[in-house]
Amino acid sequence: MAKIQKPRRPKAETPKGFRDYFGADVTERKAMLDKIAEVYHRYGFDPLESSAVETLDALGKYLPDVDRPNAGVFAWQEEDGDWLALRYDLTAPLARVAAQFRNDLPTPYRRYAMGPVWRNEKPGPGRFRQFYQCDADTVGAASVAADAEICAMLSDALETVGIPRGDYIVRVNNRKVLNGVMEVAGVLDPADPEKFAHERGIVLRAIDKLDRLGPEGVRALLGKGRKDESGDFTEGAGLSQDQAEVVMGFMAARRDTGADTCSRLRELVAGSRIGEEGVAELETIADLLSAQGYGPDRIVLDPSVVRGLGYYTGPVFEAELTFEILDEKGRPRQFGSVAGGGRYDDLVKRFTGQAVPATGVSIGVDRLLAALRAKGRAGDRLQGPVIVTVMDRDRMADYQAMVGELRSAGIRAEVYLGNPKNFGNQLKYADKRNSPIAIIQGADEAARGVVQIKDLVLGAKIAERASLEEWKSQPAQFEAARADMVTEVGRLLAQDKDTAP
């Protein structure tokens, strides 16, 4: 007989590069974001939840002559020919909203946004194609007081979620100072901003490689170029030694106090109008922060901060966690950056033609949560419910009444709803759920008006390490009157909480 072909079954798989979040993964992230939102709220920022889908046109970045956007975003074509796409960050949608609702929104418009963004990138270990961002931006404020405020708020947010002072530092720099340095180094001509763009690109990339190549490697890239170990040659920016020293000096300009750092920067950019303006802005930021008590234990001026810098036009900032964790090979290393941002004055202009000053910060939600776990401030398993076991299938109504009473007292509780035949499976279920307590009532207990209360937390401890004496003195299961069940369960839960590590 010919075998009948079975219908093909779909694969039960999260798409490549995506993931699902269960239990505590969801609640801990939510608790962290709630705390951050409370800080943002106190600073006068309003929530905005823009649509996850944007027109590709509004997202920008894509060439109009390419048939299909080829990288970076998930996009699809509508039947009417329009291209739609999932947002890849929360800043591009903000620019669209600020332009679209410019007549209705207050000026300045302070908003925060939290939610998933999507990147159509090759997934890798720990690199996902959907992840959370948490942003706060001020649109329409030209004053660097707005930048200072964002830095102070970032500092408050980190402490509020549980990163103690001393375990983080917010570092501030200014893109204008860097432009001043470029001018002094001869690779920026204020009269012709497009000139030397190629050389400036090389200088920026060289600065970004300081960590990896060291000062000598950077110096080579600023000058004639550099041959790496493999023999490959990287073209240099062609600066003279004097010019290169200006750039090198910029990266090393941080001094013990903000005032001294600014003095040093002022020397380096002497003669450049944009550079001097940048230093003056840094001084204002430092003054404003210090007037509010944000000293160098929380926020410092640091010229070595060079964020991608793509669209930044003024102050840039970065929050770094300064404690050490062990890397995958067990070596201690600094945790590193968890948030960054800066001033970008040209994003809204794409839509309206008018420049709108804006500044903001984005917190890397997954990295900050990982940091809290590394510090032991998150990462607990979700506390499971009290499980009322089912000894007698026909008395389900009694068991339901028990959980009803427990819930009315605010206690998380459920009846075992699987097949009750095998009692061992019920206890295995309670274990899998991380349940603190199981309630047992068979026909005998029901007749006597009592329940058995099984302390699963204590039971686990005893199983792990207790002696026979302790076992006897601390029974992990005891009998209580049915009428006292809620009180006894409440007492046990409070006790577990007290003895929690």
Place this chain on the structure above:
Amino acid sequence: MAKIQKPRRPKAETPKGFRDYFGADVTERKAMLDKIAEVYHRYGFDPLESSAVETLDALGKYLPDVDRPNAGVFAWQEEDGDWLALRYDLTAPLARVAAQFRNDLPTPYRRYAMGPVWRNEKPGPGRFRQFYQCDADTVGAASVAADAEICAMLSDALETVGIPRGDYIVRVNNRKVLNGVMEVAGVLDPADPEKFAHERGIVLRAIDKLDRLGPEGVRALLGKGRKDESGDFTEGAGLSQDQAEVVMGFMAARRDTGADTCSRLRELVAGSRIGEEGVAELETIADLLSAQGYGPDRIVLDPSVVRGLGYYTGPVFEAELTFEILDEKGRPRQFGSVAGGGRYDDLVKRFTGQAVPATGVSIGVDRLLAALRAKGRAGDRLQGPVIVTVMDRDRMADYQAMVGELRSAGIRAEVYLGNPKNFGNQLKYADKRNSPIAIIQGADEAARGVVQIKDLVLGAKIAERASLEEWKSQPAQFEAARADMVTEVGRLLAQDKDTAP
């Protein structure tokens, strides 16, 4: 001279059928979902946040021979040829997760999920292509105790968010009873379930039209067919009059008590095994609920509940709000359904080949929020921050110190960061932000160590209706010592709260 063509600017527009949520729209929905989550948590449900993107294959519903899924979902093809899509509900992803992680998840698996879903449908007024769902499901529990639990939880959730008892009703029915009715009516043959599928479809659609067509219209559709006013003829199911009366009797089977309703249903399905099983299940559900105190003021058996019924295989339920609101023409009408669900035992089977019993409920987030607004339990504007105005641009550090102090006292506050030249603009801004208080300190006040505190709430009230005497006796602006600023602001805010409508 030839005009230089300007580069084309993108349109600043939310894509058609999508929308952005501002301020209170975000916080009120969040507050409502937080309350619901707390109820779900207390019932032992764990959160799950699955990826927003699924393989089209896992979502199902689409024909394998169609080149591109043509309707319902937003989908796109990856470079490797796979099709991905945005989830259109939270149940399909749950089925995928339950299959994928079946060896790791507890059985039964109780989970809740809240988040946006996307539908590629023609947008219309009040119909959006991205909206929130809020689901709770129990996977792996065959017992109708799981269905009863979901109904109780739904009732608790509605009361917890602010729908008082008496303003809602949860109605319960059972698909098996309907199948029994079909059997008795001669359009279901248990030995050949595929037979009469066409007739059953007509019966189902007829039942669904009771509201619109009335009993006579439905009776016609159950029999030979029906000609509507336009003259169009709709084919009937071809039932005899006796058969049709069974179906009509089913829709009208609700009695004053659950027990009486069940007796009536038992008469109607006499002789049908599946029908009798369904009635027994309804009896069990009613018993379990009544043991927990959920009487007919909250949850009733109602055979007229016929939800889409597509994939439901057992109990179905629906929560309806029973108070009246005015429709767009000013006529009173019942608010209607805000949540629904039921038992679906075949969804996980698609992936694994094994039937997995499951039951769950989905709350219509936008509709429930609209109901809370209709009841005056939501819909306030977001309270704005205290605004510290800028009288003297050079004293920004002083103003920042003021907001710093206010925030430390837990008071939402900000410095005006727009161009401070025009003081009127600062007050207009405060108005747009719904600010309760403005703080003013010019050079004169600074020299005397005082601030002006302007009560914007009182000011608005006075402007609206106060007499000159009231104006004088309740000054909307007063002077306070700089050192007392925080105390005075706190006092005013508490007072505003007390006198809020």
